[in-house]
Amino acid sequence: MAASSTALAKTDMDTTVEIEDVAVRFRTKKKDVAALHDVSLSVASGEFVAIVGPSGCGKSTLLKLVSGLLKPSSGRVRLLGEDVRGPRRDIGYVFQRAALLEWRSARRNILLQAEMRKMPAAQARERTDELIAMTGLTGFEDAYPHELSGGMQQRVALCRALLHKPPVLLMDEPFGALDALTREQMNIELRRIWRETSTTVLLVTHSIPEAVYLADRVVVMSPRPGTVDELIAVDLPVDRDYGKTMAAPEFARATGRIRDLLGAATSAD
Template identity: 80%
Template sequence: MTMARDTTLRKAHRTGVGALDAKGPAVVGLEDVAVRFRSKRRDVTALSDVTLDVAMGEFVAIVGPSGCGKSTLLKLVAGLLKPSAGQVRLGGETVNGPRHDIGYVFQRAALLEWRSARRNILIQAEMRRLPGDRARARADELIEMTGLSGFEDAYPHELSGGMQQRVALCRALLHEPPVLLMDEPFGALDALTREQMNMELNRIWRETGTTVLLVTHSISEAVYLADRVVVMSPRPGTITEVIDVGLPAERDYTETLGRPEFREATGHIRDLLGAASAHD
């Protein structure tokens, strides 16, 4: 997926349309998926009867109580786990093993301490054997896009937590993946930095058009960022409801938090989860 996006998709993003038929075919699909883990002591069902389609260019957030299988769902899409039942598709193909055409951002940036920010980003190119000139040009684009200009040669210990996560995001986007998976990427950041990263991620998503699946425990983060929010039940995780947020793609942070659509969506999700099941 390139930086230049289809005009129809851009229009759908600008109007905040969340339906699949408005954004095109599903790029991620899960159909009747279940995951069971077996040990000598017991069997655990992590996911049960999960069906979900995510359209190209869509931003979908996944919320639910701890242990409900949110991270397991991302691992299924990445091909790091196989479903015990059902089918997972990516780009129309059945996922049968680890996929190298996705980007993955974890809660910890996991940067190599002996490499600069730029060289941490470019490790993706080395692993994938991407053409050097193109990879360096792409890294420069991402560094500018994420506000890392001037910090290219800084080492991880010289960067704040937010800066480190920006490097991790650049690394995940270097090969221009059609799908970006994010597992609690801002959970360890302080509140102010987290807000800033939310705004940056919204802007980057709009500029790249990448399909994003985000796992988060923050209801407000999910609603601020996503087209749709998937609400999951306690284990075994099933989809309780999918909320169409109905906000425009370009979102000023303070203004968005005051919109009735935002308040309605966050309130409804809290009701679904219950105060004991999720925190914000």
């Protein structure tokens, strides 16, 4: 099931993200630290790719490279056919914490993105209403963060990230702080929203079941310095019922292979 760096792209679709022979090294007071080494990955337009690996292997670093928040020490990163040379405005980014402004309602937290981007007011309001309905926040648009559950706060953060219709959505452990039941519900919602928006998604997660349920492919990273250990193609239907998916032999094979690669005896939930 291993994939070479030249075989990581889906050849029948346009490539949105290209990472070619990338290395990232940091210098500390005492030594140089290699975070990533010889990483190559291509992500097709509209594809959902999950990234798993041991703590400290450079998963979040990969997202920072794609967003332009970090420059590679060597190698090349391209987004939508252009070299990434600095922070990109044409992406969405969702972090583990919702990072909502406590003094703004859910709607006004979403519209913060519009204010920063100077989007036309009418267009922003229409898009906000569309996303509120899509994410099941109708009736809570005027609630403040302290009045929302953790799952609802993350839905607001997701709406904010999707407001400008980014072609690429980066997600760094977005559900890691949620309880198991809420996380399951958010997985189902995210899968549905991805199907409706056709946005290219790169998701970093420590949960093997989450990665397999959500993604078309799963990138398994090696310990630091991180590189692509193996690329797992998820052989599951596009329409995925959560319960049936968890019981599917294809799901068991994929999660089992990832656990073998990571040396994990139990679920990484």
